[in-house]
Structure formats: structure tokens, C-alpha cells
Amino acid sequence: MTATALDRTTTGVPGGTQPEPKEQWFLAPFNAGDLDGVTAFYAPDAVCVTQSGAHVAGREELRRWFGDLLEQKLTMSGKTERIACSGDVALLVFPWTLTGTERGGSATHLEGKAILVLRRQSDGGWLVAVEHPFLT
Numbered sequence: 001m002t003a004t005a006l007d008r009t010t011t012g013v014p015g016g017t018q019p020e021p022k023e024q025w026f027l028a029p030f031n032a033g034d035l036d037g038v039t040a041f042y043a044p045d046a047v048c049v050t051q052s053g054a055h056v057a058g059r060e061e062l063r064r065w066f067g068d069l070l071e072q073k074l075t076m077s078g079k080t081e082r083i084a085c086s087g088d089v090a091l092l093v094f095p096w097t098l099t100g101t102e103r104g105g106s107a108t109h110l111e112g113k114a115i116l117v118l119r120r121q122s123d124g125g126w127l128v129a130v131e132h133p134f135l136t
Contacts, residue, residue, distance in 0.1 A: 012042075013127065015125070018090055019090050019092060019126040022080050022116070030076050042059060042127060042128045043119065043127040045129075046128050046131070047130050048065065072102065073100060074108060078095055078114075080094050089118070089120075090126065091115065091116070093114070095113045097111050113135045
């Protein structure tokens with residue numbers, strides 16, 4: 001286990017009245033290939049929309065989906081563009097770039113914009129409830 005959200009005193013994404021920007025909690029475990037670290041930020045019933053538009057629901061399906069992505073050993077960069085909160089719900093906008101080499105050896109460069117909905121937990125941490133990472 002790496003030093004990620006699993007080592008923190010709050011559930012999932014740290015923050016108080018709003019979650020911290022995504023680059024502060026997601027990029028390190030993603031770029032390290034840390035599946036436990038990446039999925040720790042998602043609610044047990046979270047839903048992600050894939051590039052094809054399919055829905056990946058629940059932590060086990062998310063582990064499979066992220067596991068396949070992490071196996072490609074791509075590098076993600078990005079910077080949170082906006083965080084908007086209303087009570088215990090937050091909307092986060094995160095433009096991102098993925099670069100690396102595909103399994104066949106060709107270079108990969110993907111860009112997109114993720115929209116995330118997070119829910120604040122009783123301990124003050126935040127968990128991703130819904131993510132659509134493939135908006136352009």
C-alpha cells in the first residue's frame with residue numbers, strides 16, 4: 001500500500017467544506033499504478049462512464065476497469081479547473097492528459113475533461129459518486 005488516501009484519517013478525498021483538487025489526490029496513485037490507492041477515492045456504489053459510453057458501476061467493476069487502464073502504464077497529468085459545492089455534494093471539473101506507449105509499442109496521447117460528483121462523508125472526507133472522464 002502506498003501513501004495515499006488509505007493512510008489518511010478521513011474517508012477518500014481529503015477536504016473540509018470542499019474536496020481538494022483532483023491533482024492533489026489522484027495523480028500520484030494513478031501514475032504509480034496503485035489500484036488500491038486509485039479506487040479508495042470512489043464510493044462503493046460509484047459509477048464511471050467509459051470512453052464507449054458504457055457505465056462501470058460499483059467498486060469491483062471499477063477495480064477491473066482501472067486495473068486494465070493502469071496495466072497500460074500511462075502517465076496522467078491535469079489541473080482542476082473548477083470545484084462547486086452545495087452542502088455535502090461537490091462538482092469537480094478536471095481537464096486531463098494521458099501519455100505513454102500502448103501495448104503494441106505505438107505512442108499514445110489522449111486528452112479529455114472529467115466531470116466528477118463527490119459526496120461528503122460523515123468524517124469530512126469526500127468520495128466520488130459519479131465520474132464522466134471522457135468529455136471533450
